[in-house]
Amino acid sequence: MTAHPIDLRSDTVTKPSPGMREAMARAEVGDDVYGEDPTVNALQDRVAALLGQQAALFVPSGSMANQIALKGHTQPGDDVLIGEGSHNWLYEAGAGAIISGVQFTFCGRGGLYEPADLDAGYKADDHSSAPSRLVWVENTSNFAGGRIWPQPQVEAVCAWARAHGCGTHLDGARLWNAAVASGRPPAELAALFESVSVCLSKGLGAPVGSLVAGTRVFIRRVHRWRKVMGGGMRQAGILAAAGLYALEHNLIRLAQDHESARRFAEVLRTAPGVRVADPVETNIVLFDLVDLRLPAAADFAARARERGVLVNPVGARRLRAVTHLDVDAAAACRGAEILCELAASRS
Numbered sequence: 001m002t003a004h005p006i007d008l009r010s011d012t013v014t015k016p017s018p019g020m021r022e023a024m025a026r027a028e029v030g031d032d033v034y035g036e037d038p039t040v041n042a043l044q045d046r047v048a049a050l051l052g053q054q055a056a057l058f059v060p061s062g063s064m065a066n067q068i069a070l071k072g073h074t075q076p077g078d079d080v081l082i083g084e085g086s087h088n089w090l091y092e093a094g095a096g097a098i099i100s101g102v103q104f105t106f107c108g109r110g111g112l113y114e115p116a117d118l119d120a121g122y123k124a125d126d127h128s129s130a131p132s133r134l135v136w137v138e139n140t141s142n143f144a145g146g147r148i149w150p151q152p153q154v155e156a157v158c159a160w161a162r163a164h165g166c167g168t169h170l171d172g173a174r175l176w177n178a179a180v181a182s183g184r185p186p187a188e189l190a191a192l193f194e195s196v197s198v199c200l201s202k203g204l205g206a207p208v209g210s211l212v213a214g215t216r217v218f219i220r221r222v223h224r225w226r227k228v229m230g231g232g233m234r235q236a237g238i239l240a241a242a243g244l245y246a247l248e249h250n251l252i253r254l255a256q257d258h259e260s261a262r263r264f265a266e267v268l269r270t271a272p273g274v275r276v277a278d279p280v281e282t283n284i285v286l287f288d289l290v291d292l293r294l295p296a297a298a299d300f301a302a303r304a305r306e307r308g309v310l311v312n313p314v315g316a317r318r319l320r321a322v323t324h325l326d327v328d329a330a331a332a333c334r335g336a337e338i339l340c341e342l343a344a345s346r347s
């Protein structure tokens with residue numbers, strides 16, 4: 001592999017910039033388990049305000065944010081209505097089953113769903129069913145290739161949840177991308193949900209950190225679950241400072257990542273035997289090796305790596321590329337050209 005690969009595996013691979021590191025070094029800190037870290041408190045207030053929620057809690061990862069929210073909404077034996085391939089189900093090591101003891105029911109196909117899909121998945125509170133208690137939305141949807149939920153669809157799904165006595169959670173690991181791409185403020189996208197999780201360590205480029213936001217009562221409840229899961233951090237202001245810096249400097253620029261993804265996809269569409277999944281709305285591009293003379297996705301990714309391009313296989317013949325602040329549009333296009341060459345050589 002080359003010394004400086006074009007790393008399109010995920011937007012989590014970014015490294016903190018010099019400015020961010022400086023902000024971290026300068027951060028005022030205190031013991032956050034006592035609630036005394038001024039930088040953590042500032043970040044929590046800032047994110048709660050950005051999301052239009054009463055309060056927010058800083059946690060180490062998006063997975064912990066999701067899991068304490070899930071725990072805050074459910075009892076063991078409950079059913080959670082969720083989109084196909086949601087991160088909570090697919091990539092969190094079975095934590096929903098282990099920690100909350102819930103079962104998941106997929107609604108719709110491809111990550112997004114409609115009220116009719118919720119009708120199909122709903123289980124009433126009777127003696128033979130696991131009662132459906134929570135509706136889970138992931139925006140943008142990773143499995144759907146960074147798709148943004150149309151706001152009328154969010155409204156319909158949340159209205160359905162209210163009418164059926166279900167809670168609502170928004171996994172907004174990439175809500176910032178949805179907000180920038182749709183031109184709607186994060187608070188508008190989050191407004192109808194009882195709780196929201198967001199990440200600072202994806203497109204925003206912070207090294208660590210996610211938050212859960214919701215009502216004060218909900219945040220108090222999940223604060224306990226953070227402790228149970230060992231997520232109470234001490235002088236975490238060093239990390240929170242990176243998050244505050246990221247929100248200030250790296251939010252609006254997500255539009256550049258979306259443009260890079262669009263241009264990457266445009267080049268890749270010319271690759272023989274490769275089909276790019278449409279639409280490309282934010283920073284994620286899914287593509288399929290439809291020509292069976294091409295190798296399987298894992299082999300194709302291994303060969304791309306040898307040529308200095310890193311992409312993730314996410315299915316037998318499907319791969320994912322994600323743009324981010326450490327790969328500019330020119331590098332992303334160069335990466336797509338190399339993938340085109342590989343496809344053309346049928347290797």
Ligand SMILES: Cc1ncc(COP(=O)(O)O)c(C=O)c1O
Pocket residue numbers: 060061062063064066087088138142171173174199201210
């Ligand atoms: C949609 C979504 N939710 C949650 C997470 C979990 O974040 P973390 O890797 O910080 O645990 C991710 C990670 O990529 C994600 O894509």
